[in-house]
Amino acid sequence: xxxxxxxxxxxxxxxxxxxxxxxxxxxxxxxxxxxxxxxxxxxxxxxxxxxxxxxxxxxxxxxxxxxxxxxxxxxxxxxxxxxxxxxxxxxxxxxxxxxxxxxxxxxxxxxxxxxxxxxxxxxxxxxx
Numbered sequence: 001x002x003x004x005x006x007x008x009x010x011x012x013x014x015x016x017x018x019x020x021x022x023x024x025x026x027x028x029x030x031x032x033x034x035x036x037x038x039x040x041x042x043x044x045x046x047x048x049x050x051x052x053x054x055x056x057x058x059x060x061x062x063x064x065x066x067x068x069x070x071x072x073x074x075x076x077x078x079x080x081x082x083x084x085x086x087x088x089x090x091x092x093x094x095x096x097x098x099x100x101x102x103x104x105x106x107x108x109x110x111x112x113x114x115x116x117x118x119x120x121x122x123x124x125x126x127x128x
Contacts, residue, residue, distance in 0.1 A: 012103075018032050028096075029093060029100075033100055035099060038095070042091070046089065049088055053084075056077040056078035060078055
């Protein structure tokens with residue numbers, strides 16, 4: 001069953017949904033928030049780290065004296081890229097959640113709070 005949503009509910013970004021999308025796929029949380037450049041950068045960084053991890057892992061598994069670096073160096077590089085994979089993924093999730101939380105910030109800060117407060121007080125006085 002499809003339920004109709006009001007116009008305002010589609011404009012509000014949910015941090016929970018942003019986190020779910022970000023956990024599902026790197027960069028998807030940023031895409032949900034409408035930050036497509038940031039999404040592509042996070043996805044690209046994740047792909048690059050996975051590719052470098054795979055290359056160094058292959059070098060460790062098939063190590064030969066003919067390689068330019070020591071086996072231990074390839075192992076260190078592999079482990080470094082494993083950490084990059086992890087941190088890029090977590091950064092993507094946290095960034096998506098924070099970006100969804102702060103999405104209405106500019107609109108809120110653009111409101112004239114002083115005049116809206118005076119209008120509220122005037123309305124309350126009229127109702128009394």
